[in-house]
Amino acid sequence: MTVDVGMSQSERARLWDRLRPGRTSDDAELTALVAWSALAEPGDGIAGLLVRELGAAASLDLVFREQKFASQAELRREASAVAAAVHAAYGERGLEPPPGVRAGFLRWQPRMTSEFLASVFAMAAASGGELLVPGDAQWSNGFESLGDHAPLLLWALGNVELLGDFETSIAMVGTRAATGYGNHVATELAVGLAERGWTVVSGGAYGIDATVHRAALAAHGRTIAVMAGGLNSFYPIGNTELIARIAREGLVVAEVPFGTPPTPFRFLSRNRMIAAMASAVVVVEAGGRSGSINTANHAGTIGRPIGAVPGPITSPSSSGCHQLLKENKAELVATVDDVITLAHGKVEEPEPLADPEDPRFSRVLTALNGRTPRSVEQVARKSGIGADETAGLLGVLLLDGVVRKTADGWVSVARKA
Structure with missing residues (x-):
């Protein structure tokens, strides 16, 4: 050459x-x-x-x-x-x-x-990034659907193994001007997906994007941020700390070289990657002209299922979601199970290990909280069961996926429908 x-x-x-x-x-x-x-x-x-x-x-x-x-x-x-x-x-x-x-x-x-x-x-030599190319074991199978428009390579910061999670990745996108309702729904969905082992993909922007990234990280789950500019500086600037945390605990990727500015047309190009990297795309909250609708359109072009969260009919921030639903471009999603069904169809859940006739399990669950971690001793005291016995019951519930152990203690997980 x-x-x-x-x-x-x-x-x-x-x-x-x-x-x-x-x-x-x-x-x-x-x-x-x-x-x-x-x-x-x-x-x-x-x-x-x-x-x-x-x-x-x-x-x-x-x-x-x-x-x-x-x-x-x-x-x-x-x-x-x-x-x-x-x-x-x-x-x-x-x-x-x-x-x-x-x-x-x-x-x-x-x-x-x-x-x-x-x-x-x-700039590449001065970076701390990693370079991925087609054919690498970590390369996402989802990019195949983009054909000649697939990325030529990817610059990455973080755990590149996450890129291979295409089958268990969900893209969640939405408006930058998110409402309290949109942030609440985005948090619930992202936490639920993260707790079930799914990778949450988004664009690192203000609003819904930032909310789903933060929620996945808070649930100790996996998340990927796809950038429109080079990885030498993160955009938007206000989310620099968040994106840096994603690079440490998840994965941040870009297809443009270091030093490339995130121009408006590169955001539109970036959206096709978000759609391709996931097995389904969910628009949580979006106005009619939101870039999230562009991501949904890319998803439709390459055959990815699209979900849309309905909002108040009076809310301009949900008008894009309502339009997707009205035009039958998207399916209505309201729960984590809806999202997983959208991606993989109805999944049969295994029989729980915890005996539903054994009242000790319900007492332990009642003693737990979904947000505030509690120690085995605290759960034992609230449930009126010995500490050793409580630890064993928690272990069974952990296998059933209805409790989760964090660094600070045990929390309950929303039951699957």
Whole structure:
């Protein structure tokens, strides 16, 4: 590969050793993938097609032109020459050449400078992130539904194993101007999902997004935040502490390089990833023009089931949800069971281990609280059962999923319907 990214091969090798621990990948392909992710905007279907069918390095060599052009006419002629070279490469492989290469080159060419690519690699080298590419064990199977519009790679901070939780991930999105009602419902749903082992995916924004992330973390559950800009700085600024906590306890990902600003059109592109990474999308509260409706539309395009939480008919913050329901684009969801059924269909629950005829179990449950942790001794005192016996009863209830043990003690979990 002839593109200059400001690093020698040995420097790049050290970079991959740090960004991709324990993985083996071709240096030229990795370098070209990172370059492509900087040249093309997220979801660029022509770039995705070229990388998939020709390979990242081969396709980049065919299109990369760093020189300055004297006129627009000269640039257009070069675009035609690039398209011809790509079509010839397709012909040599016995493939049907794609349309749109010429237009794609005109989009990418303004960024084709060694200085720009060197800055991308320098910021990556200074980051504490991890680089994921298609084919990695952690790569989400959900991205397959995006086809040529799938991300070329992902920059990640946190537990990358969570990305593979596609089958047990739910995207929960909503308005930034959340009401008390919306925040309450979002919290209940996110806590319930987290307690049952589901991963909550959202966008880290103000309002509903932040609420579901916080709720999942509070329940000691799993959550993923998908960013529209580079991971060198988090957006929105007011949620920096929250997103940093997600990076420590969950996962934060972005498909754009470090240093990329989160522009409005990148938020729209980001939404397709939120939809693809989850087995269902739930819109908790959203106005008619909310970006959450855009996420729902992406979900519909790729065949993900969509759920919408109804709100007061007088509330503008729920008008988008009501429109989704009115147009039969979404199913009404009101409980955690509704959300799980939306994603996986009706799930038969196993028979409980706790004997329903044994009154000791109900006494222990009555002694617990869903919010305030209590020690075994406190539960024993309230239930009137010995401490050792109480510990055993709690263990059975834990297996049934109706209690949870935290660092501060035991709490009850809302019963499944």
